[in-house]
Amino acid sequence: MKSLSAAASALLFCAAVTASADTIGGEISAGGWNHDPSGWVEYPTGSDKVDLDKDLNLDTRTELFLRAKIEHPVPLLPNIRLGFTKNRSSGDGTISRTFNFGGASFAASEKVHTETKLDTYDATFYYEIVDTGIDLDLGLTARYIDGFVDLKSLTTGRAEKTEFTGVFPMLYANARVPLPLTGLSIGAEGSYVTYDGSTLYDLQADVRYTFAMGLGIEAGYRAQKIKLDDVENTSTDIDIEGLFIGAVWDF
Numbered sequence: 001m002k003s004l005s006a007a008a009s010a011l012l013f014c015a016a017v018t019a020s021a022d023t024i025g026g027e028i029s030a031g032g033w034n035h036d037p038s039g040w041v042e043y044p045t046g047s048d049k050v051d052l053d054k055d056l057n058l059d060t061r062t063e064l065f066l067r068a069k070i071e072h073p074v075p076l077l078p079n080i081r082l083g084f085t086k087n088r089s090s091g092d093g094t095i096s097r098t099f100n101f102g103g104a105s106f107a108a109s110e111k112v113h114t115e116t117k118l119d120t121y122d123a124t125f126y127y128e129i130v131d132t133g134i135d136l137d138l139g140l141t142a143r144y145i146d147g148f149v150d151l152k153s154l155t156t157g158r159a160e161k162t163e164f165t166g167v168f169p170m171l172y173a174n175a176r177v178p179l180p181l182t183g184l185s186i187g188a189e190g191s192y193v194t195y196d197g198s199t200l201y202d203l204q205a206d207v208r209y210t211f212a213m214g215l216g217i218e219a220g221y222r223a224q225k226i227k228l229d230d231v232e233n234t235s236t237d238i239d240i241e242g243l244f245i246g247a248v249w250d251f
Contacts, residue, residue: 027069031246033222034062037089037116039238041149043162045230048099052238056114056151057093065244071128078139081172083122087224087240090115092154101151102160111154118226118238119146120202122191124172137174141191142167143200145226149234164232168193168200176208183210187220197229204244214250219243 037058040049052058063086071079091114098107106112126139144167152159170191178185190203206220224240 023073025071025251027067027248027250029067029218029246029248031065031218031244032062033065033085033242033244034060035087035222035224035240035242036060037087037118037238037240039236041162041238042235043102043149043160044233045235047103048101050099050101050151052089052091052116055095055097055099056112057091058089058114058116059091060242061089063088065246078125078127079137081122081124081126081139081141083120083124085120087118087120088116102162104158104160106151106153106158110156113152113154115148115150117146117148118240120144120224121146124191126172126174133178135174135176137172139172141170141172143170143191143202144168145200147226162232162234164228164234164236166228166231168198170200170202183216184208185210187218198231199225199227201225206244208248210248210250216248216250217246218248219245 210216
């Protein structure tokens, strides 16, 4: 973690010296992400790994994401990006094996209902390293994860729930390349961190078409990993992936 912090500090210092926005501007985008969760959750840590697909039969949903960027001409101060992604899922089914969750045993052939939440809130502080039509941004993200897994047996009425939250620092990068004379651009954006057995990333690639006055639409593919090692007595290794589409205003 110390090496990550040192590298991030050096990165932001160099960026502050070499780059800043020319005028006040920004970007607002909103849309839907069709995501399909997979992986496992373990509660308490050291107990059985409960599979989100095979054991809990979690569904695929399309849910809201929001992003906003503000860029300014003040030297040394970073630009700001805020983000929110709603990430809920539920599942119903008959489990095929016996497993322990929350200190209780759920037996094979029980019917269960599951509700999950893995909402993320981002505050990113970044600098424009390149701003010549081709854009390159680098910075740091503070990601707050608000999560729970709530499992209930419809057969016995037994219910167990784990709740886990935390703030995680992540390295951030964003790049966008316009395709001349088309109104199209291609972009890639991501945040990443790994330390102490935990790994988190959020990566996306998109194609954007811009109309007049900075208004446009974008579509692409997004992938998240939430691998937590004993956070509030819960461990996870969850992948959430799928296509997204949204509207954007670049001002």
